[in-house]
Amino acid sequence: MSAQQTPAKTAVVTGASSGIGAATARQLAAAGYHVYCAARRVDRIEALAAEIGGTAVECDVTSEESVTRLAEVVGERLDVLVNNAGGAFGASPVSAADSDEWRQMYEVNVIGLMQVTRALLPALVATGAGAILNVGSTAGRIAYEGGAGYTAAKHGTQVVTETLRLELWDQPVRIMEIAPGMVKTDEFALVRFEGDREKAEAVYAGVAEPLVAEDIADAITWMVTRPAHVNIDELVIRPRAQAAQHKVHRT
Incomplete structure (x- = not known):
């Protein structure tokens, strides 16, 4: 590399094989980042990395060895970490809850987020202007x-984010969270309802314009590309049709 060249900024996106993760990887690449596309489905992240000039890394965030x-x-320096890997499994009332589904949700949304953050934090600090964004x-x-x-x-994701901001208050790392409402992606609801497409489609029935993955990716890219002294603590983003969690305009 010549003295005139500046190395590209780098970003890690977990859960990059589909939905918000894949869209975020694409938008960060378009913003000039070299993106490490991390997920379990190797074929998908290899195709994505080839498309955007990034690096595919097979990773199960619930496995310490994998993380x-x-x-x-990633190495010694990292500019942005997007902890996107997560998911919902099942929709049973507490009285009929599946213990394994609950464990799986906690493992990926909380433990996985912690393990990735812990592993990559030294590299984020090393840049002098790192950013962690939790989805x-x-x-x-x-x-x-x-x-x-x-x-x-x-709720665990939110509290871990708040705690990180307190614990890293004197470190050169911004801590942010984006909290999407109704986002229609190819897989989220389908996974939740174990492949039952009718139930998955019912979630968005009659909603003319739910958010899509690209809307969230656009917001994430805006958040992490603010100046280093600007911390967007949290951004709640919903489609216009969703006034609240329970109040959605359907035609």
């Missing part, structure tokens, strides 16, 4: 019937 490997690939949810702010496992996990 350690991610940190090794939470409006479910992390209000309860609703059938969502206790997911809302508990996303």
Whole structure:
């Protein structure tokens, strides 16, 4: 590299194989970042990395060994971490809750977020202007019937974010959270309802314009590209049709 060239800024996006993660990887790449696309589905992240000139890293955020490997690939310096890996599994009331589904949600939305953050924090500090953005949810702010496992996990995401901001107050790292409301992606609702497309489509039935992954990616890119002294603590983003978690205009 010549003296005139400046190395590209780098970003890690977890859960980059689809939805918000893939869209965020694309938009960060368009903004000039070299993006490490981290996810379990290797075929998808390899295709994405080839498309955007990034690096595919197979990673299961719930595995410490896998996360350690991610940190090794990233190296000593990192500008942006987007903790996007997450998910909702099932919609049973507490009285009929599936313990394994609850454990899975906590593992990926809270433990996984912690493990990735812990592993990559030294590299973020090393840049002198790192940024951590956690993808939470409006479910992390209000309860609703059938969502206790997911809302508990996303409340966990929010509280971990707030705690990090307090603990890293004297370090050169910004700590942010985006909390999307109704976002229609290819997989989120389908995964939640175990492939039942009718139930998945019912979530968005009659909503003329739910948010899409690109809307969230656009907001994430804006948040992390503010000047280093500007911290967007949290951004709640919903479609215009969703006035609140329970109040959605359907035609």
